[in-house]
Amino acid sequence: MKIAIVVLGLLIVLAVLAAWYGQRWIRMRRGGGVSVALRWRPDNPRASWHLGLGRYEGDEFVWYRVWSLRSGPDRVFQRESMQIADRRDPSGTEAYAVPEGATVLRCESPTQEAIEIAMGPGALTGFLSWLESAPPGRMLPHAS
Numbered sequence: 001m002k003i004a005i006v007v008l009g010l011l012i013v014l015a016v017l018a019a020w021y022g023q024r025w026i027r028m029r030r031g032g033g034v035s036v037a038l039r040w041r042p043d044n045p046r047a048s049w050h051l052g053l054g055r056y057e058g059d060e061f062v063w064y065r066v067w068s069l070r071s072g073p074d075r076v077f078q079r080e081s082m083q084i085a086d087r088r089d090p091s092g093t094e095a096y097a098v099p100e101g102a103t104v105l106r107c108e109s110p111t112q113e114a115i116e117i118a119m120g121p122g123a124l125t126g127f128l129s130w131l132e133s134a135p136p137g138r139m140l141p142h143a144s
Helices: 002-030 092-096 121-132
Strands: 034-040 050-057 060-065 075-078 083-088 103-108 115-119
Touching: 034 121, 050 121, 103 121, 115 121
Parallel strands: none
Antiparallel strands: 034 050, 034 115, 050 060, 060 075, 083 103, 103 115
């Protein structure tokens, strides 16, 4: 009997967490977020992709991991220091870990570690527009 109560309690906790995550994802999408996959330290052969949602907040691109207990963003990137170093299509099994039809951008910054960010065509257009809408006088190097 005690085991059944413990199992029932665990199931209730799991159901509440699943509902909370689902609602969190819906709230962020409605707030203008885009689905992106992120990989930090891309030169490390063990680096893996993490699914999440990115949002533009002024001069910051904030990224929330899909499965995270944090209420705030997991990563924050400053537009003024972010530069696109490379652009490529996903290769090999990467195609299964990133959004469908994604393009992978390698972004570097003198103040933060290098990252790779993968996003679909619509999100990519929005990201490039946001990045290029920096204040006048700022030069952005673009990879072809």
